Amino acid sequence: ETGVTQSPTHLIKTRGQQVTLRCSSQSGHNTVSWYQQALGQGPQFIFQYYREEENGRGNFPPRFSGLQFPNYSSELNVNALELDDSALYLCASSMNTDTQYFGPGTRLTVL
Amino acid sequence: DQQVKQNSPSLSVQEGRISILNCDYTNSMFDYFLWYKKYPAEGPTFLISISSIKDKNEDGRFTVFLNKSAKHLSLHIVPSQPGDSAVYFCAASAGDTNAGKSTFGDGTTLTVKP
Numbered sequence: 001e002t003g004v005t006q007s008p009t010h011l012i013k014t015r016g017q018q019v020t021l022r023c024s025s026q027s028g029h030n031t032v033s034w035y036q037q038a039l040g041q042g043p044q045f046i047f048q049y050y051r052e053e054e055n056g057r058g059n060f061p062p063r064f065s066g067l068q069f070p071n072y073s074s075e076l077n078v079n080a081l082e083l084d085d086s087a088l089y090l091c092a093s094s095m096n097t098d099t100q101y102f103g104p105g106t107r108l109t110v111l
Numbered sequence: 112d113q114q115v116k117q118n119s120p121s122l123s124v125q126e127g128r129i130s131i132l133n134c135d136y137t138n139s140m141f142d143y144f145l146w147y148k149k150y151p152a153e154g155p156t157f158l159i160s161i162s163s164i165k166d167k168n169e170d171g172r173f174t175v176f177l178n179k180s181a182k183h184l185s186l187h188i189v190p191s192q193p194g195d196s197a198v199y200f201c202a203a204s205a206g207d208t209n210a211g212k213s214t215f216g217d218g219t220t221l222t223v224k225p
Contacts (some may be wrong), residue, residue, distance in 0.1 A: 004130025004154070031211060033211045033212065035173075035215075037223070040217065041217050041218075042115075042200050042202075042215030042216050042217045042218050043200070043215045044215070045212050045213065045214065048211050048212055055214045056209070056211075071198075089215065090154055092149070092154070094211055096180065097207065097208040097209075097210060097211060099157050100157065100210065100211055101154075101157075102147075102155045102156070103154050104152060104153055104154050107156055
């Protein structure tokens with residue numbers, strides 16, 4: 001059984017650019033949540049997708065958007081990058097509302 | 112306004128002793144609480160959870176206590192082992208069905224010394 005994987009591992013962008021982060025859910029999982037973890041802080045909920053539909057959103061602006069595909073993999077897109085977007089981005093998958101399994105994260109640096 | 116607070120950024124204990132990690136919350140809507148453990152370069156791993164209908168939940172060496180009136184929960188690890196050294200996050204949600212949208216604390220780094 002393959003766990004949750006994320007790509008890329010690290011990424012460097014400049015202010016104003018756009019970025020796409022990817023997440024492959026654990027086999028059989030139909031729900032994915034995305035979190036932003038700034039340095040020294042806990043993960044902060046961005047949004048959740050359930051069977052390709054957004055199912056809840058945290059306090060993040062619309063330039064943070066997402067997609068979930070029929071195979072339940074997911075993307076997080078961030079437009080007009082700002083310096084404060086520098087963080088570790090975590091995705092977590094689950095079967096419905098069961099236990100979440102986190103990926104190792106993508107470290108985004110915005111210069 | 113941080114709704115879930117872990118006021119101790121770090122904790123150091125001797126192997127074999129008890130580790131007690133604390134967490135406070137302010138949102139009265141929270142009724143489901145989770146603890147996660149995170150090693151460097153890995154994502155958080157679920158440890159144990161508790162619903163507000165209980166005041167204690169045990170799983171092996173890990174016990175979580177919930178004091179609803181004080182809006183406080185704690186994680187006890189007995190006995191502590193060097194492999195327990197990690198960052199521990201407390202998380203809370205309004206209902207177990209919303210656990211995937213949890214609010215996290217900033218974590219406590221636990222170091223267990225041999």
